Amino acid sequence: MPPASPETSLPSAETRITDILKSEQDAQGSNVLSFAALESVSVRNGHAHVSLATSRDNASRVEPLRPRVEAAIASLPGITGATLSFTSHRPATPAAANAPAQGGGHRPFNLGDKRRNAASQHAPETLLPGVKAVIAVASGKGGVGKSTTAVNLAVGLAHQGLKTGLLDADIYGPSLPRMLGRNTRPEVVDGTILPIEAWGLKSMSIGYLVDENQAMIWRGPMVMGALTQFLGEVEWGELDVLVIDMPPGTGDAQLTLAQKLGPKLAAGGAVIVSTPQDIALLDARRGVAMFERMETPILGVVENMSYFCCPNCNHRTELFGHGGAKAEAEKMGVPFLAEIPLLADIRASGDEGTPIILSAPQGEAAQAYTRLAQAVARSLSSEHSTKERS
Numbered sequence: 001m002p003p004a005s006p007e008t009s010l011p012s013a014e015t016r017i018t019d020i021l022k023s024e025q026d027a028q029g030s031n032v033l034s035f036a037a038l039e040s041v042s043v044r045n046g047h048a049h050v051s052l053a054t055s056r057d058n059a060s061r062v063e064p065l066r067p068r069v070e071a072a073i074a075s076l077p078g079i080t081g082a083t084l085s086f087t088s089h090r091p092a093t094p095a096a097a098n099a100p101a102q103g104g105g106h107r108p109f110n111l112g113d114k115r116r117n118a119a120s121q122h123a124p125e126t127l128l129p130g131v132k133a134v135i136a137v138a139s140g141k142g143g144v145g146k147s148t149t150a151v152n153l154a155v156g157l158a159h160q161g162l163k164t165g166l167l168d169a170d171i172y173g174p175s176l177p178r179m180l181g182r183n184t185r186p187e188v189v190d191g192t193i194l195p196i197e198a199w200g201l202k203s204m205s206i207g208y209l210v211d212e213n214q215a216m217i218w219r220g221p222m223v224m225g226a227l228t229q230f231l232g233e234v235e236w237g238e239l240d241v242l243v244i245d246m247p248p249g250t251g252d253a254q255l256t257l258a259q260k261l262g263p264k265l266a267a268g269g270a271v272i273v274s275t276p277q278d279i280a281l282l283d284a285r286r287g288v289a290m291f292e293r294m295e296t297p298i299l300g301v302v303e304n305m306s307y308f309c310c311p312n313c314n315h316r317t318e319l320f321g322h323g324g325a326k327a328e329a330e331k332m333g334v335p336f337l338a339e340i341p342l343l344a345d346i347r348a349s350g351d352e353g354t355p356i357i358l359s360a361p362q363g364e365a366a367q368a369y370t371r372l373a374q375a376v377a378r379s380l381s382s383e384h385s386t387k388e389r390s
Contacts, residue, residue: 013079014041017050020072024065032069035061042211046080048073049211059191083185085209127231127260130238131165133268133380134261135299138246138254138287145304146273147175148350149340149372150245152357153271156373158200159357162240162380165195165202167230169257170247171223174207181353184208193234199358204234224256231260241268241380258294268380269297271337274328275305288332299379300335301328302372305342338372341365 021032036054043049050073054062066084073082128134137150147170154166168176177183180198186208187194195202206226236242242264247253258265270291288298303326329336340346346365349356357369 013043013048013076014038016076017041017048017073020069020076021052024069024072026061026065030061032062032065043079046078048076048079048082050082050084052084055191057191059188063188063190085185085188127228128236128239128242128264131236131242131264132239133241134264135241135243135268135376136246136257136261136265136270136291136296137243137273138270138291139248139273144248144273144275145340145346146248147179147245148346149271149273149302149304149369150243151176151179151350152355152366152369153373153376154201154243155199155355155357156369157241157243157377159370160373160377162377163238164200165204165236165239165242167203167242167244168205168207169227169230169244169253171206171226171253172247174205175350176203176205176245177207178353179350179355182208189235191233193229195234195236199355202236202239204230223253227253227257228260254290255294258291258296262294262296265294265296269299271299271302271376272334273302273304276303285328285332288334298332298334299376300337301326301332302337303339305340335375337375338368340368340372 018033018038021036021038023031025031032052035058036052039051039053041048041050052062070082070084073079073084135153137146137153139146147168150166154164158164166176166180168174180196180201180203182196182198182203184196186196186204193204195204196208197203244257244261246257270287272287272291288301291298326336326339341364343363343365345360345363346356349359352359356363357366357373360366361370
């Protein structure tokens with residue numbers, strides 16, 4: 001039988017999966033839906049993604065049943081594999097637990113449900129308790145290479161000897177799994193999400209939780225719920241720095257993250273990525289203004305796609321102009337951190353899942369990213385020394 005498609009077989013698949021959740025029992029005779037509510041079912045290319053809402057305490061009771069449940073679901077006609085995932089944004093009640101999920105195929109992972117808009121559940125001081133500093137890599141607009149910069153900066157910081165994490169906060173356009181070469185679903189242990197390790201980093205992205213072709217059609221409160229969960233319910237452990245690949249722009253998500261992470265950002269700061277042309281620099285200026293308004297230190301500006309060097313003749317061409325970001329940084333009174341060339345190898349390394357700072361460490365791009373990481377590491381060290389003296 002061919003794999004099930006979400007459009008034609010989701011309702012029947014949801015009914016059969018509900019029956020399995022009711023039938024699988026622990027040693028005390030309690031079934032899965034005694035401790036959790038079925039929130040969503042998504043069947044894509046034959047693989048069933050099942051999301052259950054449960055409390056942190058009950059998650060540990062459901063976890064031992066996971067292998068049996070996934071195997072039972074995978075044995076259903078038209079299903080070739082299954083992944084059972086937990087969210088803990090609300091406690092499951094018995095009434096809700098036995099009710100079928102509504103609109104199952106639309107939200108295969110409901111981390112950002114608007115009911116979590118008690119993002120207030122997490123007071124700022126309780127977020128990231130083991131993280132010393134946060135660096136926000138931001139841009140005023142999309143398409144300037146912010147994510148590539150964030151990934152290579154994070155790997156570069158790890159190679160400077162810092163315990164480093166990387167959070168992909170771009171919910172609508174998550175690129176971290178592809179750029180890190182990881183296609184693994186995070187484990188949940190005792191209601192805590194374990195980050196995915198790659199290239200010496202701890203990482204987390206909504207892209208690990210949903211199909212990469214899945215459109216994230218979420219409203220603002222749902223997005224902030226997901227981001228709050230990534231900050232408060234991921235086992236980041238002890239880190240010297242958490243690099244956050246921020247969503248592009250200066251909207252609600254950026255402002256809320258800056259507010260929630262105020263003390264951690266004050267110990268780190270913001271890195272603004274821009275390309276050299278005037279239109280991008282206007283948006284970068286807005287990004288700097290937003291962080292300054294939030295009293296976040298500006299570590300500096302990075303000029304990406306600064307110039308193109310022909311691989312055949314080594315002729316240098318400044319496709320988007322050159323030096324605009326440096327001049328803008330001087331005008332705003334913030335440091336200029338690095339200029340990154342426009343190279344096909346940078347694009348290829350991102351597509352292949354190995355950051356270019358690792359795949360071609362002696363190359364021009366890797367050297368530029370290394371200088372960027374060194375400059376940021378010095379800023380962190382300087383900030384730490386200043387606090388110790390005071």
